[in-house]
Amino acid sequence: xxxxxxxxxxxxxxxxxxxxxxxxxxxxxxxxxxxxxxxxxxxxxxxxxxxxxxxxxxxxxxxxxxxxxxxxxxxxxxxxxxxxxxxxxxxxxxxxxxxxxxxxxxxxxxxxxxxxxxxxxxxxxxxxxxxxxxxxxxxxxxxxxxxxxxxxxxxxxxxxxxxxxxxxxxxxxxxxxxxxxxxxxxxxxxxxxxxxxxxxxxxxxxxxxxxxxxxxxxxxxxxxxxxxxxxxxxxxxxxxxxxxxxxxxxxxxxxxxxxxxxxxxxxxxxxxxxxxxxxxxxxxxxxxxxxxxxxxxxxxxxxxxxxxxxxxxxxxxxxxxxxxxxxxxxxxxxxxxxxxxxxxxxxxxxxxxxxxxxxxxxxxxxxxxxxxxxxxxxxxxxxxxxxxxxxxxxxxxxxxxxxxxxxxxxxxxxxxxxxxxxxxxxxxxx
Amino acid sequence: xxxxxxxxxxxxxxxxxxxxxxxxxxxxxxxxxxxxxxxxxxxxxxxxxxxxxxxxxxxxxxxxxxxxxxxxxxxxxxxxxxxxxxxxxxxxxxxxxxxxxxxxxxxxxxxxxxxxxxxxxxxxxxxxxxxxxxxxxxxxxxxxxxxxxxxxxxxxxxxxxxxxxxxxxxxxxxxxxxxxxxxxxxxxxxxxxxxxxxxxxxxxxxxxxxxxxxxxxxxxxxxxxxxxxxxxxxxxxxxxxxxxxxxxxxxxxxxxxxxxxxxxxxxxxxxxxxxxxxxxxxxxxxxxxxxxxxxxxxxxxxxxxxxxxxxxxxxxxxxxxxxxxxxxxxxxxxxxxxxxxxxxxxxxxxxxxxxxxxxxxxxxxxxxxxxxxxxxxxxxxxxxxxxxxxxxxxxxxxxxxxxxxxxxxxxxxxxxxxxxxxxxxxxxxx
Numbered sequence: 001x002x003x004x005x006x007x008x009x010x011x012x013x014x015x016x017x018x019x020x021x022x023x024x025x026x027x028x029x030x031x032x033x034x035x036x037x038x039x040x041x042x043x044x045x046x047x048x049x050x051x052x053x054x055x056x057x058x059x060x061x062x063x064x065x066x067x068x069x070x071x072x073x074x075x076x077x078x079x080x081x082x083x084x085x086x087x088x089x090x091x092x093x094x095x096x097x098x099x100x101x102x103x104x105x106x107x108x109x110x111x112x113x114x115x116x117x118x119x120x121x122x123x124x125x126x127x128x129x130x131x132x133x134x135x136x137x138x139x140x141x142x143x144x145x146x147x148x149x150x151x152x153x154x155x156x157x158x159x160x161x162x163x164x165x166x167x168x169x170x171x172x173x174x175x176x177x178x179x180x181x182x183x184x185x186x187x188x189x190x191x192x193x194x195x196x197x198x199x200x201x202x203x204x205x206x207x208x209x210x211x212x213x214x215x216x217x218x219x220x221x222x223x224x225x226x227x228x229x230x231x232x233x234x235x236x237x238x239x240x241x242x243x244x245x246x247x248x249x250x251x252x253x254x255x256x257x258x259x260x261x262x263x264x265x266x267x268x269x270x271x272x273x274x275x276x277x278x279x280x281x282x283x284x285x286x287x288x289x290x291x292x293x294x295x296x297x298x299x300x301x302x303x304x305x306x307x308x309x310x311x312x313x314x315x316x317x318x319x320x321x322x323x324x325x326x327x328x329x330x331x332x333x334x335x336x337x338x339x340x341x342x343x344x345x346x347x348x349x350x351x352x353x354x355x356x357x358x359x360x361x362x363x364x365x366x367x368x369x370x371x372x373x374x375x376x377x378x379x380x381x382x383x384x385x386x387x388x389x390x391x392x393x394x395x396x397x398x399x400x401x402x403x404x405x406x407x408x409x410x411x412x413x414x415x416x417x418x419x420x421x422x423x424x425x426x427x428x429x430x
Numbered sequence: 431x432x433x434x435x436x437x438x439x440x441x442x443x444x445x446x447x448x449x450x451x452x453x454x455x456x457x458x459x460x461x462x463x464x465x466x467x468x469x470x471x472x473x474x475x476x477x478x479x480x481x482x483x484x485x486x487x488x489x490x491x492x493x494x495x496x497x498x499x500x501x502x503x504x505x506x507x508x509x510x511x512x513x514x515x516x517x518x519x520x521x522x523x524x525x526x527x528x529x530x531x532x533x534x535x536x537x538x539x540x541x542x543x544x545x546x547x548x549x550x551x552x553x554x555x556x557x558x559x560x561x562x563x564x565x566x567x568x569x570x571x572x573x574x575x576x577x578x579x580x581x582x583x584x585x586x587x588x589x590x591x592x593x594x595x596x597x598x599x600x601x602x603x604x605x606x607x608x609x610x611x612x613x614x615x616x617x618x619x620x621x622x623x624x625x626x627x628x629x630x631x632x633x634x635x636x637x638x639x640x641x642x643x644x645x646x647x648x649x650x651x652x653x654x655x656x657x658x659x660x661x662x663x664x665x666x667x668x669x670x671x672x673x674x675x676x677x678x679x680x681x682x683x684x685x686x687x688x689x690x691x692x693x694x695x696x697x698x699x700x701x702x703x704x705x706x707x708x709x710x711x712x713x714x715x716x717x718x719x720x721x722x723x724x725x726x727x728x729x730x731x732x733x734x735x736x737x738x739x740x741x742x743x744x745x746x747x748x749x750x751x752x753x754x755x756x757x758x759x760x761x762x763x764x765x766x767x768x769x770x771x772x773x774x775x776x777x778x779x780x781x782x783x784x785x786x787x788x789x790x791x792x793x794x795x796x797x798x799x800x801x802x803x804x805x806x807x808x809x810x811x812x813x814x815x816x817x818x819x820x821x822x823x824x825x826x827x828x829x830x831x832x833x834x835x836x837x838x839x840x841x842x843x844x845x846x847x848x849x850x851x852x853x854x855x856x857x858x859x860x
Contacts, residue, residue: 291735312578313579
């Protein structure tokens, strides 16, 4: 029986997992595809390097073109990461009629449309389940299982590093910097944590999810991003007192007129909401559909074998489509025009932590500012009495309000004499 | 453009939802399938009955064969329920080359293998996403997304009625009978609740999930079933005190030698486990894979539109496969021989609630029985002191023990003079 032959770009953590699963589950894979699956060539940086698993040295190459131009390779699996030159490799592979499986969220968020267009032109498939939320099959769910529904909202904890940090801060009362150092020591955070803690990694994933869910081409620059660097232990403590957990949450919304907004920001989530109990490096994505209502998909967001599971499931799908002669028909191109909400149209509840003078009349002045901008207050709380400087903390939670109006309130409050500091501002969900 | 033409068996709750979604989301469906989808004929019991939605009377028929024998109908959607004569209709439709979409768990649990075999013989697809857990796309996830993994365990809350009852008992301290009556009044439980409260509905779903997950033909009679009729308010209270929720849990397990066990029973689940917070009529399924680790899928387990969402997603899949000319290639037949675990091989932790004489030496006698059968005790608790009759409750939680050995312990305890009653026995998870 003629095997399906794959080429693998990258033999790092995920690539090693792919080799493990393809070898370890060969019998099951063969049952499903109807042919053996063989990894024929593997691109590595250094052929002489010691490997975690035994690999036939004859399969290793340091030249990507040896794989991309090999006419005997049917499917290219890309787990090397990076945007350049990876994009060039994928486009060349598609050009020569190869199917592509990739785990590369950066590439798919930035150039997904271009890559998909090339795939359609050449009648090839591009699968990218592993690019979002590791082992959670959210891409396939959005494309296939909710094909009949109109998705109105996707919220997700899609970055394990930041969720690990916030969970530790919440459970152990530790400070941001200390937990970040610990996460780095454990390998959960990189030496340069920017991409994770500033929310960029989550933003890339949300751009991919929103594009699929809303069938609208959402670009990375359409995502409003705020990371977790400014989250304090105090914020988390107050959140918990009020019945919330503070999570870095991706939120993509679409209204009845197909106006959309996509953001990533630290958000207060009601403890009773299923996302609030997603802890550590786990990921979860909630999908809301007009018909289906609320659903949630939970699992490991990263890791060698979870991510490789998604890659190999894609490999099976690509191999089946190839054998059936139906490659290139899986994904529908986004067909809805992109109409982004303005800050006047984006609405949510907000949490505000102020440091104010602790005396009569102050609350009236503050409430006046909210009223001036038409923002309605849901609750006000003074968590402790004034300190020696005659100041106290004041927490205000608003009803649903426009982001623009709330921003104006926060700006005006900054300028009030009785407000010493606007300490924190968060979106509130659930 | 030639439309894809479907026939619908049944215009009850789910059938009405299917018509609503096919009409309401026609544009999106057409984008995905490449043709309009038309529901051409609908089987009803009484053509003259008033309908929840406007339906062209010319489409209605009281004769199923008018649909099954219509050569212009490509896809049969079955949402009428029941086993006979529904099975006959489906087999006849497949025989004449029609694709089949069904929401019928009873039928798939009892005759799934026969129906799938007929479909393979005729090169047709049978999709049945809606048969398990309504709007949660768990069938597609098991077949496609975890195709590369070796699934070792599936646990699930897959019956909304019993979960509603247990949630109410837990949250409101109400008694079983009272909550059941309330659930019946709200339409969450049927007038004859047997199928739900005795665990049969959940058992059918677990048989389907185990068959797909383990690629082994698991029959309904392979599932060890116990319902919730005997669950008392006291059991739930003690469970909560110990940090557990009591849930009707389906558990399918497979060990490294492919020995499997499938059961449905009220089970104590640690509160920190994601399944413990699944409340009301929601469903959730946890899937454990060797590679992926722990995942969970959560959503509405029933309801008109959630269930119809799954049916129409299947309709889209069937229509796409038809147009691509690849029908009948989706599902792999279970290929692993069925080897069921014996009660000696099934192991778990157990909870035991005894009513015993409250005096010195009693615990020693009881502990002796556990030791005799090699069952190790994790903890013992006496939740309150003795009553006027000189008796007290005693809770024992075991370490992992064989089901047979634990059964022998419980049997021997019944016969001890110092044990007035073995009040409750539950499996413990998490």
